Amino acid sequence: MSTEASMTIPQDMLTWFGHSSFLIRGSRIVYIDPYQIQAGPKADLILITHSHYDHCSSEDVAKIARPDTIIVTEKTGLKKLTGDVRIVVPGDTLDVAGVRVEVMPAYNVGKKFHPQKNGWLGFVLLMDGLRFYHAGDTDRIPEMTGIRVDVAMLPVSGTYVMTAAEAAAAAKDIMPGLTVPMHYGSLVGSDSDAREFARLLQGVVQVAILPLDGGASDSGGR
Known part of the structure; x- marks a missing residue:
């Protein structure tokens, strides 16, 4: 996408519950990594990136799931979840609950916390x-380059994931219309990581x- 482009999304379409937990509210109700949710609409689809407790919380899933909610995750998450659970691996594409889902890899380079072999x-x-x-x-991994998306949610805390600087470089690889920092402000990382991420992307x-x-607050960048 052009570096001159910018975009907005409806204010209530994207909700952040902290850490890496989001609700996308449109024609379907989609949660990603629900964690420490107080309340929310019942889910059509729940996407869970991996089985660590702060991403795959059966307690939080129970708050938002209906009997017909579809859950998409990787194989180790199956031990913690019940209901209509679909197991996927990076490279899969599926149409579920009226949503097209493309499954991407997520892993550390040179750190042991999220090895690529875990899938x-x-x-x-x-x-x-x-x-x-x-x-x-x-x-920041090679598979990010060339992803064409309107909105990219990227971790910025460092330690277990990208630093703010590495996440800014990843955002430049992807060039989304809008990027949202995550994975900070609770278990690891701070608001300063999000602000640094925005500063590094100013004008880009x-x-x-x-x-x-809630919805979007002040925006940095373009």
């Missing part, structure tokens, strides 16, 4: 004409720093 996940989903990328717990990629349980 853990990021997701690109197409809904209502918009493409959303949730990177999962990952470093539009950044929206979301408030907890």
Whole structure:
């Protein structure tokens, strides 16, 4: 996408619950890595990137799942979840609950926390004409280059995932219409990581720093 382009999404379409937990609200209700959710609409689809407790929380899934909710995750998550659970691997594409889901890899390069051999996940989903990328717990990896999305949710905390600087470089690889920092402010990382991410992308990629349980707040970037 052009470096001159910018975009907006409906204010209530993307909700951040903290850490890596999001709700995308459109023609379908989609949660990604639900964690520490107080309340929310019942889900049509739940996407879970990997089985770590702060991403695959059976307690939080139970708060938002209906009997017909579809859950998409990797094989180790199956031990923690019940219901209509679909197991996927990076490279898969599926149409579920009216949403097109492309399964991406998520892994560390040179760190042991999220090894590539585990087959853990990021997701690109197409809904209502918009493409959303949730990177999962990952470093900047070659598979990100050339992903065409409107909105990219990227981890910025460092330690277990990309630093703010590495995430900014990844955003430049992807060039989404809008990027949203995540994986900070609770278990690891701080608001300063999100602000640094926005500063590094000023004039290059539009950044929206979301408030907890709400829509977009002040945007950095373009």
